[in-house]
Amino acid sequence: MKNTRKEEVVWLYELGERNFRRQNLKGKCFRGEDLSGCDFSGCDIRGADFTNAILTGVNFTNVTAGLQKRQAMTLLAVLIVAAIVLGVVAGIIGAFAEVRFVAVDETDEAAFAWITPIVIMGFTFVSLTRNMAVGFGIFALAFVIATVGALISSAAVPFAGSVAAAIAVNSLVAGATAAVSSLMVAAVLAFRITIALVVAGGFIGSFALALVYTEATVPTSSIASAIAVAAIVLPLAGYVGWRTLKGDRKHTITWTIANFLATKWGTSFRGADLTDADFSRAVLKSTDFSDAILTNTKWDRNVWNGNSLN
Template identity: 35%
Template sequence: MAQNYRRAKLRGKSFKGQDLTGADFSNSDIRGTDFTGAILKSANFSNAKAGLQRRWAIALVIFALLLSAISGLLSAVGGSLLGFILVNNHRENIYVVVVSLIVLSVFFIIIIRRSLSAACGFLVMAMIWAGLAAIAWAGIVAVAWAGVAVTSVMELAAVVAVIVTASMSVVIVAAGAVVIVGAAAFAGIIAGLLAVTVTVSVAGAIAGAVAVAAAMVNLTAGGVALLVAVAVVLLSAYVSCHALFGDEKQSLTRNLAIAFVTKYGTSFQGCDLTDADFTQARLKNTSFIRAILTRTCWYQAKKLHLAAVGTTYLDDLQLRELLITKDLQNKNLNGWNLQNINLRAANIKDASLIGANLSASNLQDADFSRANLGQTQLNKTDLRGATLTGAYIEDWLITSQTKLDNVKCEYIFMRIPTRENPNPHRLPPNWDETFKEGEFSCLFNPLSKIKI
């Protein structure tokens, strides 16, 4: 007998590895619940509330604020070091600082225009550059010990020391900016845009305080520190917001933040969720990594974009939106892989599905009125109760395992219309006639071996 957890408070409970086939979790509170490896076939999670428990949400946001504050401090310190290099006002020092600021600017631009991974590659190169500079410095010192003119060696050593300091400052600022972006992103995934604003603001306040302190020692140093702090804050705000709202260029930031947060939320990792129902469930900060999602229902699921979905079909943003809304009317889905999904009672009127793969999908009660199903693969597809009136089914691929019981259809077209023949091979051929109840299912059942 299926277990009943309807409206139950299951926060932090563990159902790890259990067989919960057909269990009812509707309207239940499953925040922080561990279902890892459980069998949840046909389980009902409609209107369930998943994700982080409140204490974990608060703890992680506080951690993000602390991490952001420390990173803001480090970024401002790195900027201050660049500023203090200008204190002696040597021409070489000015060149080094200008080059360092250019490097930082390029780093920021790469994050915005390309991705965090590309920018991190650039950061690695900067670290290598700093390491080589340190090696060069050590070599010069070694030469000095060998008896080369002390004055010349000391001048060269001073220049190399400035280069090393500037290089490390660039690395510190860049690393701080990346950490602030990450902290703001995962705070936003937990608590929304307001958390992003607060997290970035904390980093900005700390960085600003350090810049003011540097300005009290040296105005130039404070000015450079403030410039760097403003750039880091603006970059962090821009990238974290874009990551939160699904910008593909910031997908790495977003995915890492979601992976970190969902470790403490509801876990469906490795679960068998075949035919499970998540209608109107709240799925923020929930993990579906390695889960079996065959014909799982996502109708009107909330915050699914903030769940960890791994390499499942939910990783496709367009497909995920279709599964949530079930509104495919007038969509061009030619050639799409739509097998093993749940579009029960979906609106698919006037859609084009030429060559699409709908095998083993649940399409019960879906409305395919006037849809183009030419060459559509429908092996093991459940079309019971679907409406196919006016659909075009030229070369559609149905099998003996395609379920056509109780299909609603007044007439069908066996060919795709052309300009010369806008009404190709209609069945029934007489425009005054329509199929009788059950006639379509009987006529198109492959086992009947009736040639059309």
């Protein structure tokens, strides 16, 4: 496959040439160029930039788009390192998430200590059935009620503190869930499910190491609390990731982060005019079609999987 320079393509196009079949156009920038009617069938356009280009009637059949090898390795490294960092942070904070407050007797103390896991389970249920924003709204209301109760009666102070701590832990749960699920979705979009499992494994492994590190300095009950948090984060992250891949736009934060990561270094058709363009039998992983004009554009089935369409 001939490695063709961008200037050569533009120059030949201006001379009337339209046949650029099976050319190597990896990483080439055609931003804003008018290449209407070109035949790019069979070309390697990984990492190419067609942002705001005019590509009406262009033949993109059998092209290979997406990430170049070095870009793919960079993205993979970013995903794995981010998963490890998240695992360590979640493990350390989770280990110190045990809630114990001064109470009248041991019975009251045990009751207050149970508030956090109960509220976390409520947050999980709301997030699964609705979305995280609704969950935070409920907890914000609970915090206001608890605070008002604490102002009225000193006996409500431990309860208000427990709810406040529960909200803090839920913030960790929500943040970790969105972040981990975003990393896994980005791995699926840019690579495949096996890479997503590697990313999840990096999170779990680093989380476990963080627990081992903190075990000597925190109570055993705190370790149990951290494990409980992880047991909630991971299934919820998997569920949110699965729903995101299914096109559930309730989890817009996850979708936005994942798409940004998966398409940042891939092929860009952002804002391009692709009227009557043909992408039949094209490989379009990690390809950005945001704000593109797609009137009468031809696609194979499931072509949208792994691409940004916002």
